[in-house]
Amino acid sequence: MNKIIPASKVAELIKDGDTVMIGGFLSCGTPHKLIDEVLKSGKSNLTVICNDSGFAEDTAHNKAGIGRLIVNKQVSHVMTSHIGTNKETGRQMNNNETKVTLVPQGTLAEQIRAAGCGLGGILTPTGLGTEVEIGKDVLTIDGKKFILEKPLKANVALVKGAVVDKKGNIRYEKTERNFNPLMAMAADIVIVEATKIVEVGEIDPEAVVTSHIFIDYIVEGGM
Numbered sequence: 001m002n003k004i005i006p007a008s009k010v011a012e013l014i015k016d017g018d019t020v021m022i023g024g025f026l027s028c029g030t031p032h033k034l035i036d037e038v039l040k041s042g043k044s045n046l047t048v049i050c051n052d053s054g055f056a057e058d059t060a061h062n063k064a065g066i067g068r069l070i071v072n073k074q075v076s077h078v079m080t081s082h083i084g085t086n087k088e089t090g091r092q093m094n095n096n097e098t099k100v101t102l103v104p105q106g107t108l109a110e111q112i113r114a115a116g117c118g119l120g121g122i123l124t125p126t127g128l129g130t131e132v133e134i135g136k137d138v139l140t141i142d143g144k145k146f147i148l149e150k151p152l153k154a155n156v157a158l159v160k161g162a163v164v165d166k167k168g169n170i171r172y173e174k175t176e177r178n179f180n181p182l183m184a185m186a187a188d189i190v191i192v193e194a195t196k197i198v199e200v201g202e203i204d205p206e207a208v209v210t211s212h213i214f215i216d217y218i219v220e221g222g223m
Contacts, residue, residue: 003168003218004197010034010158010219011041013189018155019047021112021187023180026052026085027065029172031160031193033221038158039068045076049112049152051105051179052082053089070098079152081105104132107149109182115151116185122149157187160221161210163203164194168215171207184210193221 014020020038024030038046046069054067067086069075077099083089092098103111110122123146127133137148159180162173170192172180184190192215 003215004166005217005219007033007037007219009217010037010191011043013191013217014038014041014043014046014156016043017045018043019049019153021154021157021183022048022050022066023157023159023178023183024051024066025175025178027054029160029176029178029180030054030065031158031221032065034158034191034193034219035065035069038074039072042074044074046074047077047079048075049079049154051080051108053078053080053086055085073097077101079103079108081108108152109179111149111152112179112182112186115153116182119151121151123147124149152186154183154187156189156191157183158191158193159184159210160193161195163196163198164192164215164218165198165200165203165212166218167200168192168212168218169200169203169208170210170215171203172209177209181209184214189216190214191217191219193219195221
């Protein structure tokens, strides 16, 4: 199966109302080209799971990213650990235009990992006694209380890799190893934006972090 597709096909793989995971951390390791395609498509009512909601405006360092989807009103619900660099997210939240679920960063990562590993959830003390605890099961294990946080899964994951072979094996570069490997395991359809595509066998097996079995489609990013 040829997994390499043109960027223009990305929008066909996402439906209105889908839950979409997007890798990256304040634009580092973010699949900008894939986000551009979602932006152009006008897909709406999306639930986006991401570490942060990016930036509301283009800057010298951040010319694209998740923030533009929020500004463009394509996101109805964002689940994230941080919205401080995107004031528009806060404005939409305060005006009930967009639902925002804030999740402690470590908990968010573990919830995504749990989905990818087929776990029923994770137990964490983070958030005990705060609003994070409201509406959730609290279990006592060996005398200590923990919040049960359920797995987070998506219809589609958009991830970024530095070098990807034609089967979909991914080598990440530095900060690309933030949320991308976790999200690649936690979605029904996984699309990777590759800075460079190489032949199978060109990546040292020891450098492969995400196996090809998790990858459905590859888009050449070229950046």
